Amino acid sequence: MSEKDMQSYFDKLNEANTLLGKSLKVGNVDALAETLTNISDNKVYVENDVPDKDTVAKLEAIYKDLKDLNLTPSQLKQAITVAIIKAQKDDKTEVNKLMTPDAIGLIASLIAYEVLNVQNKTSVNVVDPTVGTGNLLIEFIEQLNMTDKFKINAAALDNDDTLVALAKSFSEVMNLNLDAYHQDSIAEWDITDIDMAVADLPVGYYPVDENALKFKTKADKGHSYAHHLLIEQTMKNLNDGGIGIFIVPSQIFQTDQAKKLSEWMVSSVYLQAVLDLPATLFASKEAQKAIVVLQKHGGNAKQVGNVLMGTIPDTNNPKLFEGFKDQLQDWAKNFKG
Structure with missing residues (x-):
């Protein structure tokens, strides 16, 4: 072809x-x-x-x-x-709704693969709470499907009905089984039994202050950050020991609301990795994003000895990228049941 x-x-x-x-x-x-x-x-x-x-x-x-x-x-x-x-x-x-590039889906799938492989998982329930166009989730599933190791059940949520329709129809043309829901992901979820989440989070303030009240990551005054609330909500809805792979602004731990996020993390999740994505994927330094890997408390979950940190090399540089994959494998050994 x-x-x-x-x-x-x-x-x-x-x-x-x-x-x-x-x-x-x-x-x-x-x-x-x-x-x-x-x-x-x-x-x-x-x-x-x-x-x-x-x-x-x-x-x-x-x-x-x-x-x-x-x-x-x-x-x-x-x-x-x-x-x-x-x-x-x-x-x-608008920028928050633009398609996530394939390279980010590929990197997220590599992280997921190493962890799932060590955990000997064969069936995995995955959710993307901010699915957008569906490209991140579909690339993620396609990459994992290529390994022939897992049966993946996928669900997707988004508050934009056009994007939910697009993600659903995109998955159908690709012959993937995706349950798509049009809803505000900061409101209650109907789906349960989720092992893993992957999300490229929209960045900005969440307008519905009364919905934010029950969250530990809410702002003390004014609007809360939507991406903080989404992280907390997603991790709350995962099974014990569930893994969240989030694409976030690189500056997430340096903002005025970072303290609330850090306090919640300490009490509810293990921060297992913080990796800056390759600079070549972004138009400017301000637009730069990172991948944060969190694990919910419970089950066999424990804090890894060394949080995986650093910058992911460009996927077009095979030698450096292979080195990154080796690091990932070593780190993933921490997730043995």
């Missing part, structure tokens, strides 16, 4: 998206969610004669062409992620 076929897939997907968007009079991301649902269901969804018969015929022809291209899962995923990037750019999507 060639690059050319992947390019053809992207071009046709884009063509279908433009047609559907005009017909439904919706934005590009909305249209993409609907397009992917149609592709996965192998039919054009029509409501109140929209899209019209002419558009339906055109769309069906494009979907057939897409099916005939027969891409591998990784090529299919690449074509869809490029389509998401384009749709978000055209819609001028």
Whole structure:
């Protein structure tokens, strides 16, 4: 399967998206969610004669062409992620909702793999409480699926209904089983029995102060940081000994609300790793993020001897990246049951 076929897939997907968007009079991301649902269901969804018969015929022809291209899962995923990037750019999507790059999903999956491998887990229930476009969670699952070691059940939450629809339809085209819920993740969750969480957390203040009251990480005055509340809420909902892999601002422990976060961590979780992501993934120093790995108290959980710290090397530098993988393996031995 060639690059050319992947390019053809992207071009046709884009063509279908433009047609559907005009017909439904919706934005590009909305249209993409609907397009992917149609592709996965192998039919054009029509409501109140929209899209019209002419558009339906055109769309069906494009979907057939897409099916005939027969891409591998990784090529299919690449074509869809490029389509998401384009749709978000055209819609001028706000920064907090932009797609998480594949490299971050890959790194998160490596951390998860080493820990799960040492724990001899075969079945894993994973949640992404701020799923956004779905790219982080889908890349994470795809990478773990490649190892053929785990059966993964996945759930996703997000308070943006367009993004929930996109994540769900993206997972369906990729043939992944994902339960997606449209909700505020700082409110109560209906899902239980979760072993692991992975999340690229939106950064900023949480507007609903009364919802924040029951959290230990809430601010003493004014609005609380949404990313702090999300970390606390997620870890609370994990099984005992559950692991949270969070993508956070690099400065998370240096802000005015960092003290509340640290106090909560000491009482409820073990901080097992703090790793700065490669600088090449970010447009500026201010935008730089890190991965924080937390483990809920209970079960066989204990504090690792040495918290894994440092900067993750660029994934395009194989020699340094292999060295990082060796460090990860040594660190993961701490998670033996």
